[in-house]
Amino acid sequence: MADSTGLQFVSAYAFEAMQKVDVVRLAALSDTELRLLLPCLVRMALCAPADQSQLWAQDKKLILRLLSGVEAVNSIVALLSVDFHALEQDARKEQQLRHKVGGSNGESILVSQLQHGLTLEFEHSDPLRRLRLTLSELLAIMNKVVDSNGEFFLKSSELFESPVYLEEVADVLCILQAELPSLLPIVDVAEALLHVRNGDWFLCLLVANVPDSFNEVCRGLIKNGERQDEESVGGRRRTEALRQLCQMNPSQALNIRAMVVEECHLPGLGVALTLDYKPDAADEAVSPLVSYVSGLLLGTNSKVRTWFSMFIRNGQQRKRESSSVLWQMRRQLLLELVAILPRSRSTHVPNDGDMEGENISGYSGLREEHVVKASALLRLYCALMGIAGLRPTDEEAEQLLQLMTSRPPATPAGVRFVSLSFCKLLAFPTLVSTPEQEQLMVMWLSWMIKEEEYFESAAGVSASFGEMLLLVAMYFHSNQLSSIIELVCSTLGMKVTLVAVTNNLSANISGFLPIHCIYQLLRSRAFTKHKVSIKDWIYRQLCETTTPMHTQLIPLIDAYINSILTPASKANPEATNQPVTEQEILNIFQGEGSRGGRQRYSITTQLLILYYILSYEENLLASTKQLALMQRKPKSYSAALMDQIPIKYLVTQAQGLQQELGGLHSALLRLLATNYPHLCLVEDWVCEEEVTGTLPLLRKMMLTSNTCRYTQSQLHQAFQKLPSSSPRLMRILEHLTLLSPGDLIPYAEALTASMALLLESAVPRRILQTLSKLWMGLNTVMPRRLWVMTVNALQPSAKLLRQQRYTQNDLMVDPLIVLRCDQRVYRCPPFMDIVLHMLNGYLLASKAYLHGHLKETADFDRQTQTVSSLGVPGQPDTPEVTREELKNALLAAQDSAAVQILLEVCLPTSEEQRLGANTESLLRSIRGPIPGKAKQGSLGPKVRGGVENDEPEGGLFSDLREVQCLICCLLHQMFIADPNIAKLVHFQGYPQALLPLTVAGIPSIHICLDFIPELLAQPQLEKQIFAIQLLSYLCTQYALPKSLSVARLAISVMGTLLTVLTHAKRFSFFMPTLPCLVAFCQAFPPLYDEVASLLVQVGQVCASDVATKARDIDPLIARLQYLKDKPQEAAVQVEGSSKLTLPQRTAEELSGADPDVQLCYCVEATFMDIISSTLHGL
Helix, strand or coil, rough: CCCHHCCCCHHHCCCCHHCCCCHHHHHHCCCHHHHHCCCHHHHHHHCCCCCCCHHHHHHHHHHHHHHHHCCCHHHHHHHHCCCCHHHHHHHHHHHHHHHHHCCCCCCCCCCCCCCCHHHHHHHHCCCCHHHHHHHHHHHHHHHHHHHHCCCCCCCHHHHHHCCCCHHHHHHHHHHHHHHHHCCCHHHHHHHHHCCCCHHHHHHHHHHHHHHHHHHHHHHHHHHHHCCHHHHHHHHHHHHHHHHHHHCHHHHHHHHHHHHHHHHHCHHHHHHHHHHHCCCCCCCCCCCHHHHHHHHHHHHHCCHHHHHHHHHHHHHHHHHHHCHHHHHHHHHHHHHHHHHHCCCCEEEEEEECCCHHHHHHCCCCEEEEEHHHHHHHHHHHHHHHCCCCCCCCCHHHHHHHHHHHCCCCCCCCCHHHHHHHHHHHHHHHHHHHHCCHHHHHHHHHHHHHHHHHHHHHHHHHCCCCCHHHHHHHHHHCCCCCCHHHHEEEEHHHCCCCCCCCCCECCCCCCCCHHHHHHHHHHHHHHHHHCHHHHHHHHHHHHHHEECCCCHHHHHHHHHHHHHHHHHHCCCCCCCCCCCCCCCHHHHHHHHHCCCCCCCCCCCCHHHHHHHHHHHHHHHHHHHHHHHHHHHCCCCCCCCCCHHCCCCCCHHHHHCCCCCCHHHHHHHHHHHHHHHCCHHHHHHHHHHHHHHCCHHHHHHHHHCCCCCCCCHHHHHHHHHHCCCCHHHHHHHHHHHHHCCCCHHHHHHHHHHHCCCCCHHHHHCCHHHHHHHHHHHHHHHHHHHHHHHHHHHHHHCCCHHHHHHCCCCCHHHHCCHHHHHCCCCCHHHHCHHHHHHHHHHHHHHHHHHHHHHHCCCCCCCCHHHHHHHHHHHCCCCCHHHHHHHHHHHHHHHHHHHHHHHHHHHHHHHHHHHHHHHHCCCCHHHHHHHHHCCCCCCCCCCCCCCCCCCCCHHCCCHHCHHHHCCCCCHHHHHHHHHHHHHHHHHHHHHHHHHCCCHHHHHHHCCHHHHHHCCCHHHHHHCCHHHHHHHHHHHHHHHHHHHHCHHHHHHHHHHHHHHHHHHHHHHHHHHHHHHHHHHCHHHHHHHHHHHHHHHHHHHHHHHHHHHHHHHHHHHHCCCCCHHHHHHHHHHHHHHHHHCCCCCCCCCCCCHHHHHHCCHHHHHHHHHHHHHHHHHHHHHHHHH
């Protein structure tokens, strides 16, 4: 930490003296060094010791003598005389106050209101107040650390930064921790000190005064540390503090380094401690740095290898800094490499040296004592480049080539060195970048061929590098790349990839390419067999693609996905490749949507990555059973990642590049239809034709380059000033309609956020329609994000005040959230169209989401159930069946709830009813008036001439009518897609007033004829009534043979119920159903006899019940029999207004009449309506 530069740290000599309580060494310390250790020494001298030996008594006297001449001891003694029990009680009260909800940050029990700054208060305070000030500040920092959730912060504290009082504050801090260990655990205090300036200095003093806590503090700091310490300021401060602690206690440095490797945290600290380590006896063969890094990268622990490789990769992305631990490590390795480079010519000249002397003069001999170290360095650089992805600098590459081409002595170690150099050349050919270097390598290879025999005889080994040269030549000649890989990997002792990616790969590049090699090796599972990580190569190659797309890319991705999910052998289920990480995928799509700037990656790369993700998820779901049997569960990509990928925009782009992309577009459409059906709505494709067709292209040609562009802020201001700014807003919106959907993306947030403002009554309809048109255009490029923004913008005002923001996942789990919008949307047709579009999409998305979730978890749950219930017959299959049924029930409940809510929206409000809105108007507008159709509750055959004129003049053009039409259109689509929804909704029932609307407005409702017999068989009377009423409208709308047979069944059911229903239920059933018989007769005149017989039976039953209570008030039965036997004569009499007329009775008289009396008159009224409909038909 640079902020503690210039401060006196505790030396290693002083710490060792404190650790061993060596009084002689303590007496040898200088006053400055002794001053840092006073808190511990004073407590040691004043507190009663556990050791009562004579030796300690003598040492204690020496300590007292040592302290007697130090002035600062008095202040520390005064600190120790405080009542720490009372101080701890106040501190705990303050902690409770800080944790209290709503507690003010300014309230404090430890410290009253400060009159001056913290430093001046500390200077003027007595010992107790100094303790309280420091304790209050320390507790505040510790609480903030707990609340920060791992995010690093640097607390500005005057108390810990003033150089004048640092030593006194350190005394107070050490005394507080020593006297209040339960309140201030030393690990928590150490963590808090990282967040203040001079924190490493305070930490070293604290640990020096409690030397036994060294390992505890270090382990705690490492456990709480970052996986990659150089990525953040907090990680670098933590590393520097631990480095200072290890410099204070160098004997424990290697143990601390082992903790780092064990926890896989703070890799920079491990390297730094290795750089600081100075062994007592230097190993001439291999340096500590080479041994440490080689052990991490070439060890058997894959977790450690991945962790340290990430440190190397991340470190290279930052600018070269001298303070970076990675660059310090690279510089040290380079210095060690340069130190062993040969300085003179080789000591051996071949037999034909006179002829080849010029060729080999550029080579120098490698000293024998340096050969082992040189081999270790070569293997280390191979590991750094092949495993950790190190990109060598020009200087490093040059020195490595110098070392590889040096001539070792003819010893077994020399033979090993030459073999390593040759395999490194095969593994990393990019080291040779210039013609001079290439010539150098050719000369070195020639030397290898000529010297092979001499090395074999002089070194006394049976297998020299000559056999390797011959083997490699044979493999290259027969194109056996996998054999070369095995040879190189076995020689180097690690797995490396031999081929480089092809830059700007496209179909224009012909011939045999690296991608063909990798594809064949992936198919043969060579990489997983030898545990070679191929993920980075494939990722880099996908990033280096362009149009026209190479035909081998899609098969490569498919083979790679298969190698991730399917092990190479059942014996080793872990032998799989690693998938591409989410961060790497996000890097591909950064900047998407910013139309102004140049994209970093091509559209081909983005489409291939999208294909990889969708195909990976589909194959993962398809392989769940096999994975469950192997007890493997590969990680699925998160929903948060998918939300950040512009799927629809990319697919739209691919549609225009089908010739260049081959079969990629069709493959993407197939994956979308399976995994994202809400992005494949038919109406969306139709809308895209309207957006991308000829007319929009001509309109865009009108948008000249000098046309004034409106900013998002101008659009937002125009929305805010409505309705006065309507003309200006209309101009802006009309201008935006000339833009392409991609150019509209920056305006999406401004357009959706202000939609609620347009629900006011004074907003012109043209603005609403234009905004809806813009919304539909944006829907073609960013539907998922647009839907979320729109749902949040259309929330009721009460929810907006609570700032309740829904996410994509919320809406897929509960699609009905879409309908919990502002009630005014239900009477705003342009916005209602948008809401219905989103509802339809989210219902489909919810189905796909639940299907995927069930598929993803069911097989693993079933496997667990199988293992836990062995021997129980039939047990494993039960959970899967139950989960599938629950899923289907949930989806059916969602769909039916959405339909019921939409039907409720179709009902007119009380105000609309007062203005004359009527749901039967749609049926009348389509088919004309229903002659003789009695209104529910009418008891007389009142002639309803001119009913069609009851509709208000603007009724057919009202907002309610338009919303009803939109809803009926959506319900028609839903019923066609899944007829079971129609069955479920009608079994649930809905208001009878909506039947004219649904029958006339939903063409597919005729499918109800299939299940009306089942509905009639239900035991509930309400469902039977609803079935007969629905059937009456269906017969009028669809006069089909099937309707005739169902109507006959309904009449038969009514006759049966007449004989079984009780008195009360008979009235409840026949009063609403008798008027339906008029529709049956109107649609099917042959039913007249059956209907007449039923009416007479009902009349007879009711009249007989009336006769038992009072005299027959009217010769009803005689009239009914007359109407049944001679309907034609009755019709003529009614037409001539002769003697057959019904007595007119008011509603007040009939409401108080007996139910049977009411039913009698209802029967007669039904007869007359049937006769009237016959007259109308004539």
